[in-house]
Amino acid sequence: METIRETHHPDKKPASASQASNDNRRNRLSFKRSEFSEDAVARIFRPSRSAMTSGKARTKSWRLVFEHRRAPFIEPLMGYTGSTDPLAQVKLEFPTLRSAIRYAERQGLTYVVQRPASKAVALAKKGIRRRVDRPSCAFSDATLERLGLAALQASYGMAMDKAIERNDTADPATGSSPMDVVRDPTLPLGAKRSVLMNWAWTEYLIDQSTNEDVPENSRPSLLHAVEQALLALEREVQSGLDRSTADREAA
Numbered sequence: 001m002e003t004i005r006e007t008h009h010p011d012k013k014p015a016s017a018s019q020a021s022n023d024n025r026r027n028r029l030s031f032k033r034s035e036f037s038e039d040a041v042a043r044i045f046r047p048s049r050s051a052m053t054s055g056k057a058r059t060k061s062w063r064l065v066f067e068h069r070r071a072p073f074i075e076p077l078m079g080y081t082g083s084t085d086p087l088a089q090v091k092l093e094f095p096t097l098r099s100a101i102r103y104a105e106r107q108g109l110t111y112v113v114q115r116p117a118s119k120a121v122a123l124a125k126k127g128i129r130r131r132v133d134r135p136s137c138a139f140s141d142a143t144l145e146r147l148g149l150a151a152l153q154a155s156y157g158m159a160m161d162k163a164i165e166r167n168d169t170a171d172p173a174t175g176s177s178p179m180d181v182v183r184d185p186t187l188p189l190g191a192k193r194s195v196l197m198n199w200a201w202t203e204y205l206i207d208q209s210t211n212e213d214v215p216e217n218s219r220p221s222l223l224h225a226v227e228q229a230l231l232a233l234e235r236e237v238q239s240g241l242d243r244s245t246a247d248r249e250a251a
Helices: 097-106 119-133 137-146 150-161 178-183 189-211 223-250
Strands: 003-008 041-045 062-066 091-094 110-116
Touching: 041 097, 062 097, 091 097, 097 110, 137 150, 137 189, 150 189, 178 189, 178 223, 189 223
Parallel strands: 041 110
Antiparallel strands: 003 110, 041 062, 062 091
């Protein structure tokens, strides 16, 4: 979840400072000495929805917790994670952000507010990330058309759209060669298509920068090898379809 952090420090005045009779500024909300130590830092945030459920219960309120002041340790006997910081156990819940902030100010706390970024900002960042991480539709379609696989343009587009959901890697280090991706039995067809097309996109960009006199450590281009791997993958897919059709006809 994209968040915006805002840090607020208490405006501490000297104990001897007096307020003029005509000073209409609002007094601090702290009525007494704070029960918390000066190094305590509160974090105010709205809990996110659990990944284990689609329900949104307990996500409307705001929570106040304290940042760890001492590093946790491993308890030697049972292996539990322990801490000597008692504030790490404190969790307060408030119906609104304003009430949580008012509490922190009454206590004279330094606090950090984590506000969810607006949906427009989050969608814009997501769109930028997708455009950077995945090849353009024009490149993908042109590559498939050049290889004689234009009929699969929609299938490849769907595979790359779902790459983020599958957490496919766009890193060419997936295998030592493009054919390793084709032969990998753990990868589904959609993942193989997205990985190889992303690999082709990476090689294309490297070739472009090399042509613009920005050498990439004089490494050889693997674009042709990736394209041959794409052809080999689709030949295997078609061969499997042909065998299935022959088996059905024989039955």
